[in-house]
Amino acid sequence: MDAKRSETEQTRSLVIGGTGLVGGYIVEHLLRVNQRPFVLSRSHRGTPGVDWFHGDLEKPDSLKFPPFTTLFCTADAILLANALPRLFNPSLKRVVVFSSTSVITKQDTEVEAEREMIGRLADAERRIAAACEAHNVGWTILRPTLIYAEGRDTNITPLSRLIRRFGFMPLVGGAPGLRQPVHAEDLAIGALAAASSRAAINKFYSLPGGETLAYREMIGRIFDGLRMPRRMIAVPPSLWRAGFLVARRLFPGANVAMGIRMMKDMTFDSAPATRDFGWNPRAFNPKFD
Incomplete structure (x- = not known):
């Protein structure tokens, strides 16, 4: 002792x-x-x-x-x-x-x-x-990957505010790109585990969340977390580019590439982190007050 x-x-x-x-x-x-x-x-x-x-x-x-x-x-x-x-x-x-x-x-x-x-x-x-x-x-x-903590992050929470404000969400090209949102607390737990693991010394790790979702499903889960009906509108990439110059004042901090990336897969392998320091993040089911 x-x-x-x-x-x-x-x-x-x-x-x-x-x-x-x-x-x-x-x-x-x-x-x-x-x-x-x-x-x-x-x-x-x-x-x-x-x-x-x-x-x-x-x-x-x-x-x-x-x-x-x-x-x-x-x-x-x-x-x-x-x-x-x-x-x-x-x-x-x-x-x-x-x-x-x-x-x-x-x-x-x-x-x-x-x-x-x-x-x-x-x-x-x-x-x-x-x-x-x-x-x-x-x-x-x-x-x-995409970090969130309901009401405090700069990724998922701004999307929830747009949805709450307008009641719908435009999705470029139907937003088929895959995402793995990860909760901030899981990242903290992972960092502490990595610090105490000899296997993690002198290595890089991707830390994806516990689920791989199409961007449109990720947005759907945000609607669910807001207890709002899912209202998503597919926007052709060409229309998004043309309309963004007009609409960008509604999306502070955004750029045209952010919408285009809705069609791109952004997924990473969690196996090395799981093997070396027990990475085990939660599924994506955000809840908003």
Whole structure:
């Protein structure tokens, strides 16, 4: 018992992005196993059981922490790649970083800004891995698919708001493309499992959700979660392109490629993550208040 208590006391984690969607769940689950995590935040916080540090990844020279053994980063991996050299310490053994399956699915996007961002993210992944290996620190890079957490995410929740507002959803080409939405809490659980798995050291993993659905069925489940009748309208790709310039003010943050991708399969194999750290995400059945 004393040995276990001593081991727990010596195990400290730093969570970068701990106020975000996935990071918040990581902090919550660390607290459940009696860890007292360090959490980096750009604003002052006061959660019981958490040691908060005020700072910003964009100003790495100002970052100073007591020794920690595990680093979780759910924030921008590009910023982490720049700041990581300042975060190494003799106690650090594992680094678990969230990236995105977009580094694969958006390589051929027609939107130049997206191509540039994906190039920078892929470069950041390589730099993180190289820096960790140079310091003999085990790294794991996790690439989730479509992340959701009802009412809080930037993928599924905006779609639910559009559906609630207009009562229907346009689907480009009938939206046959396959998707695997994944819940943010499942990602947090997966990150903690990966951090404690020797099999996951120095590897990349795709983290899809528990179901593979056609985009149109994914939208149908959102209607179901809103307790609204499914009203979906198939829109030819040519009409979508022509009409988007007029309608884009109704879809803030969207671009024409987002609609076109409704026809494209974006699926990934979960078997390596299941084998190496027990990845077991939930099915997609969102519920909205």
